[in-house]
Amino acid sequence: MSWLVTGGAGYIGAHVVRALVDDGESVVVYDDLSTGSAERIPEGVPLVVGSVLDRSALDAAIRDNAVTGVVHIAAKKQVGESVEQPLHYYRENVTGLQTLLEAMASAGVGRLVFSSSAAVYGMPDVDLVTEDTPCLPMSPYGETKLVGEWLIAAAARAHGIRAASLRYFNVAGAAAPELSDSGVFNLIPMVFERLEAGEAPRVFGDDYATPDGTCVRDYIHVADIASAHLAAARRLADFPEGTALTLNIGRGQGSSVREMVDRILKVTGRQDVAPQVTERRPGDPARVVASADRARELLGWSARHDLDDMIESAWQGWRRRHG
Ligand code: WQD
Numbered sequence: 001m002s003w004l005v006t007g008g009a010g011y012i013g014a015h016v017v018r019a020l021v022d023d024g025e026s027v028v029v030y031d032d033l034s035t036g037s038a039e040r041i042p043e044g045v046p047l048v049v050g051s052v053l054d055r056s057a058l059d060a061a062i063r064d065n066a067v068t069g070v071v072h073i074a075a076k077k078q079v080g081e082s083v084e085q086p087l088h089y090y091r092e093n094v095t096g097l098q099t100l101l102e103a104m105a106s107a108g109v110g111r112l113v114f115s116s117s118a119a120v121y122g123m124p125d126v127d128l129v130t131e132d133t134p135c136l137p138m139s140p141y142g143e144t145k146l147v148g149e150w151l152i153a154a155a156a157r158a159h160g161i162r163a164a165s166l167r168y169f170n171v172a173g174a175a176a177p178e179l180s181d182s183g184v185f186n187l188i189p190m191v192f193e194r195l196e197a198g199e200a201p202r203v204f205g206d207d208y209a210t211p212d213g214t215c216v217r218d219y220i221h222v223a224d225i226a227s228a229h230l231a232a233a234r235r236l237a238d239f240p241e242g243t244a245l246t247l248n249i250g251r252g253q254g255s256s257v258r259e260m261v262d263r264i265l266k267v268t269g270r271q272d273v274a275p276q277v278t279e280r281r282p283g284d285p286a287r288v289v290a291s292a293d294r295a296r297e298l299l300g301w302s303a304r305h306d307l308d309d310m311i312e313s314a315w316q317g318w319r320r321r322h323g
Pocket of ligand 1: 077079117118119169170171185186187188190191201202203204205215216217257281284
C-alpha cells in the first residue's frame with residue numbers, strides 16, 4: 001500500500017505518519033502547511049504542499065505516488081472559530097473531503113481512514129457513548145464531521161471504497177516533544193499557559209451533575225490515536241468493498257476537569273497553586289465518555305497510554321516550545 005496522509009504535517013497527522021512509517025508502510029504527506037509544520041515530517045517521507053480543495057494537485061499527488069489508500073486528517077478543528085466562520089469550515093472540511101473523494105473515485109483509490117470527532121454527538125445524555133448514540137452536533141465544526149461521515153458512507157457504497165471514520169475523543173500528549181501540539185485550545189495546554197503567566201488555572205464550572213461537579217471527558221494519548229489509524233488502515237482489507245465503519249476512539253474512562261488539573265499541577269510541580277473555579281463555558285456537555293468496544297472488536301485496537309503519559313509528554317513538548 002502507498003498511503004497519502006492529508007494533514008500529515010499537523011499534530012495528529014504527524015503521529016499517524018510516524019506510526020505508518022514505523023510499521024513499514026509507504027507514506028506521502030499532503031498538507032497546505034496552514035497550521036502544520038514540515039519539521040514534523042520524518043526524513044525520507046515526501047511532502048506535497050497543496051490544498052484539499054485543489055483537485056488537480058490531489059490528482060497529481062495520487063498519480064505520481066501510485067497512492068492506493070488515503071488517511072484524511074487535514075481539517076479545521078476549532079469549535080469556537082467554526083461558529084464565527086461556518087462557511088469556511090464547511091468549505092475546508094466538507095468541500096475539501098468531497099474533492100478528495102472525487103479524486104479517489106476517479107483514480108480508483110479504494111481505502112480511506114477519516115478523522116472524525118466525538119463532537120458529532122453534541123451533548124450525549126448517556127454514561128458511555130456508543131456509535132449508535134444519536135448524533136446532534138452543537139457546532140458547525142461537529143456538523144462538518146458528521147456530514148463528512150455521510151459523504152464517505154455514500155461514496156464508499158457507490159465507488160466500492162472501504163472506509164473507516166474514527167471519532168476521536170479528547171486527544172492529548174505527544175509521542176516525542178517535537179511532535180507536540182502547538183495550539184493552546186484544550187484543557188492541558190490551557191493550564192500550562194496559565195501557570196506560565198503566573199495565573200491560576202481555571203475550572204469552567206463546578207456545578208455540573210457529575211461526581212465532583214466538573215465536566216468529565218475521555219482523554220486519549222495521540223500515540224493511541226495513531227495506532228488506531230494503523231489498525232484501521234490494516235484491517236480495512238478484511239471488509240467487503242463499500243464498507244464504511246464508524247468507530248469511537250477513546251479509552252472508555254472518564255476524568256473530571258478537577259482531577260485533570262490536580263494531576264497537571266502534580267506533573268508540573270506546582271501543587272502550591274489553587275485552581276480557580278469560574279463560570280461554565282457555554283456549550284460544554286457535562287460528560288462525554290466513549291464506549292470503545294466496537295474499535296476493539298473490529299480493529300483489535302485499544303488504548304495503552306494513561307493520563308500521566310499524556311500530561312507528562314504534553315509538558316515536555318510545552319517546555320521544548322516555550323523554553
Ligand atoms: C475539556 C474540559 C472544559 C480549559 C473540544 C472539542 C472537541 C474536540 C476536542 C476536536 C471542558 C474544561 C478547559 C480550561 C476548563 N476537538 N476546561 N478550563 O471541549 O471537551 O472538546 O476539543 O477536534 O470537539 O469540543 O475539550 O480541552 O476544550 O475542554 O475547565 O482552562 O476542560 O470546560 O469541560 P472539549 P477542552
